[in-house]
Amino acid sequence: MNGLRVYLLSLALLLPLNGNAAELLRLVADPWPPFSDQTLPNNGVASDLVTTALTRAGYTTSYVQVPWERAVRGLQQDTYDVLIDAWYTDERATFGNYSQPYLVNRIRLLQRKGSKIKFSQLPDLYPYSIAVVRGYAYSSAFDQDSRLSKVGVVSFEVAARMLQARRVQLTLEDELVARFHLNRSLAGIRDQLEFLPQPLSENGLHILVSRKYPQHQQVVDAFNTAIEAMRADGSYEQIFQRHGL
Structure with a gap:
């Protein structure tokens, strides 16, 4: 024992x-x-x-x-x-x-190069269609604003290709994530897209x-x-x- x-x-x-x-x-x-x-x-x-x-x-x-x-x-x-x-x-x-x-994730909007979209506050985005990944949260104000024209997609890669094909006018993603894809799977369309200067949120x-x-x-x-x-x-x-x- x-x-x-x-x-x-x-x-x-x-x-x-x-x-x-x-x-x-x-x-x-x-x-x-x-x-x-x-x-x-x-x-x-x-x-x-x-x-x-x-x-x-x-x-x-x-x-x-x-x-x-x-x-x-x-x-x-x-x-x-x-x-x-x-x-x-x-x-x-x-x-x-x-x-x-x-x-910390820095969320930035992307447009087709030369689109000249200006963004400083959410109402600036009301005229545009925006590809968003279904189920993602971007910022409380953005997520809850029903006046924004959001188009649900399954991934940022799909969103970026829709943007390049003019099916939407904007998309958004964490900056590091976006750059990762733009330097790899989206390299063929990278030069056709650009970030808006001001981030949506952190x-x-x-x-x-x-x-x-x-x-x-x-x-x-x-x-x-x-x-x-x-x-x-x-x-x-x-x-x-x-x-x-």
Whole structure:
């Protein structure tokens, strides 16, 4: 009996104090390079940051990539535990617990080169059709303004090709994401498109932890703490450098 007690005590001493090591978090994201994409090192820079932070917090993780709307639905239905790259909306906050933002997305509008569209406030956009990715949040004011003529599409690549083909007059995306595609899959039309000077918004990027996960607040707190530690010790910046950003 004493031998069993010694064994159990020894086993307990091997376990991390936060007790998270045995907990698998099911991570999900949509293809959104350079932030999340299975074809990129460590599934993209956002995935790399999130996975590193959660690992440092003592969790194990798995990663699945699905279309955006399926990712959000899967979080609601308890198929996944953590959506790794979400902008804040009140609606999502009802079924998910947001972390502090771990990076910032700069959202910019694109037009056909030479279109001479001027933008300084939302009413300036009312005369134009705008391709938007279905299910994405761009900014609260933009998302809620019913006077904007929005055309739903499945991806920025589709939106950019519609813009080039004159089927819409504007589209928008995070600047790094747009440049990633314009330098690769959209290189053939890159010189026909241009950014408007003023960004639409700057949005914080968060993890969104399903409220169906019993320790969702614990995950959020541990993630926030780990990200701050990574900023302090330089590993946060090293991940960006590793991805060429």
